[in-house]
Amino acid sequence: MIVVNVDVMLAKRKMSSGELAQRIGITQANLSILKTNKAKAIRFSTLEAICRELKCQPGDILEFCEDEDSPFNRD
Amino acid sequence: MYDKYKSTIVSIAATFLFAALVTVACFLLPFLVKLYLGEAYTDAAGIRTALYICLYFSAASSLLLSYLLLRILFNIRKAVVFARENVRYVRYISWCCFAISAAFFALGFFIPFSFVISFAAAFIGLIVRVVKNLLNEAVDIKEENDLTI
Numbered sequence: 052m053i054v055v056n057v058d059v060m061l062a063k064r065k066m067s068s069g070e071l072a073q074r075i076g077i078t079q080a081n082l083s084i085l086k087t088n089k090a091k092a093i094r095f096s097t098l099e100a101i102c103r104e105l106k107c108q109p110g111d112i113l114e115f116c117e118d119e120d121s122p123f124n125r126d
Numbered sequence: 127m128y129d130k131y132k133s134t135i136v137s138i139a140a141t142f143l144f145a146a147l148v149t150v151a152c153f154l155l156p157f158l159v160k161l162y163l164g165e166a167y168t169d170a171a172g173i174r175t176a177l178y179i180c181l182y183f184s185a186a187s188s189l190l191l192s193y194l195l196l197r198i199l200f201n202i203r204k205a206v207v208f209a210r211e212n213v214r215y216v217r218y219i220s221w222c223c224f225a226i227s228a229a230f231f232a233l234g235f236f237i238p239f240s241f242v243i244s245f246a247a248a249f250i251g252l253i254v255r256v257v258k259n260l261l262n263e264a265v266d267i268k269e270e271n272d273l274t275i
Binding site: 081082090 | 269270273274275
């Protein structure tokens with residue numbers, strides 16, 4: 052599965068999640084969905100905004116984990 | 127002129143009217159059965175009993191069905207449209223249709239014409255079932271969309 056590590060990057064940049072949500076123009080609730088790995092997909096525009104505000108690469112916030120339970124591996 | 131808000135109000139009013147008609151028909155049933163059977167069937171207690179059981183059962187199913195319809199309509203007005211809750215209600219509605227169909231099928235052995243009503247009810251149930259399948263897919267797509275950040 053793909054793990055979203057936004058909170059790690061937030062801690063590195065010493066930014067609160069509320070501030071990030073405001074800067075990239077999404078609601079706190081949606082950012083929370085992203086941080087808790089409940090999201091099914093992420094728009095390129097959102098990814099771009101997060102990378103711009105946290106000054107990082109997509110690889111810094113998205114990580115691939117080998118996992119049997121992933122919904123994409125079930126078939 | 128077509129108006130989404132007015133359209134649901136018309137549907138709600140129609141559902142209430144339908145439920146009221148069914149309720150009134152329930153109270154008038156002895157009179158209606160007598161009117162339908164006339165002189166020819168008054169002695170055949172079997173047919174009369176079967177008719178009573180079938181019609182009261184169908185009336186109960188219809189009232190449950192209108193209650194479910196109202197739940198869906200009020201959900202739509204609360205902007206809860208593509209929800210699993212509504213899929214469940216639509217599924218129950220299709221079961222109600224099949225239950226009515228089964229009741230009239232049983233009555234068909236006493237009054238053959240009710241096979242026609244049974245077939246019609248089963249067909250409506252089938253249509254509702256397909257709508258349920260459709261709504262279920264729509265809920266899946268909405269969930270996917272909601273979880274795309």
